[in-house]
Amino acid sequence: MITIRPAGERGHAERGWLDSWHSFSFADYHDPHWMGYGPLRVINEDRVVAGAGFPPHSHHDMEIISYVLEGALRHRDSTGGGSVIRPGEVQLMSAGRGISHSEMNDSQTAPVHFLQIWIVPDRTGIAPGYQQKALDREALRAGFALAAAPEGENAPLRLQQDARLWVAWPAAGQTLRRELRAGRRHYLHVARGVVKTASGTLDAGAAAMLESESILELSAESPAELLLFELPAA
Secondary structure, eight states: OEEEEOGGGSEEEEOSSEEEEESSOBTTBOOTTOSOBTTEEEEEEEEEOTTOEEEEEEEOSOEEEEEEEESOEEEEETTSOEEEEOTTEEEEEEOTTOEEEEEEESOSSSOEEEEEEEEOOSSSSOOOEEEEEEOOHHHHHHSOEEEEESTTSSOSEEOSSSOEEEEEOOOTTOEEEEEOOTTEEEEEEEEESOEEETTEEEOTTOEEEEESOSEEEEEESSSOEEEEEEEEOO
């Protein structure tokens, strides 16, 4: 079964310096039907004006992924981690038993557009940590490339959960076909562009939830950027 959620059904917050769309309940947006999808708890699509951002604040026991679509995002955290994240790179911060961090637009002239993703870990109280990697652009254009997975798997980033994140950048007219592991559920988020599936068309911000499906097949109507999460079954 494939369930599609249109982009416009997400929660929305406008704060002047921040324009944010929430795939799941977050802050002032609360919908009991959309509290997450398994351990996938947050997908926020954020646009932050030049020179602004999220000042230092704390989290614990959460895997937090930052994925930049346009612009540059400057990260600092209490472990000493710090860098600028740009398109084609992924940051994973394990909040563990407690971490303070800031995420600021690195530009004083241009906005930054990014996704912040929260995944509930399978263990609490671990040591906090920070990882950042550039993804293989050729692999992204060829199909779904593995970006994050549990330790011991051949993924750029180590995730503290039995979950995996694949990323793809199909060109207009390109068809992607991926086998889906049995006994798992999958969540496809369209970050950019328009793709067509057998169950309908998804534009930027839309999602497809796949339960008991063995194959994901789609075609890109325009250049697209896709995030596919493999998650434990309900």
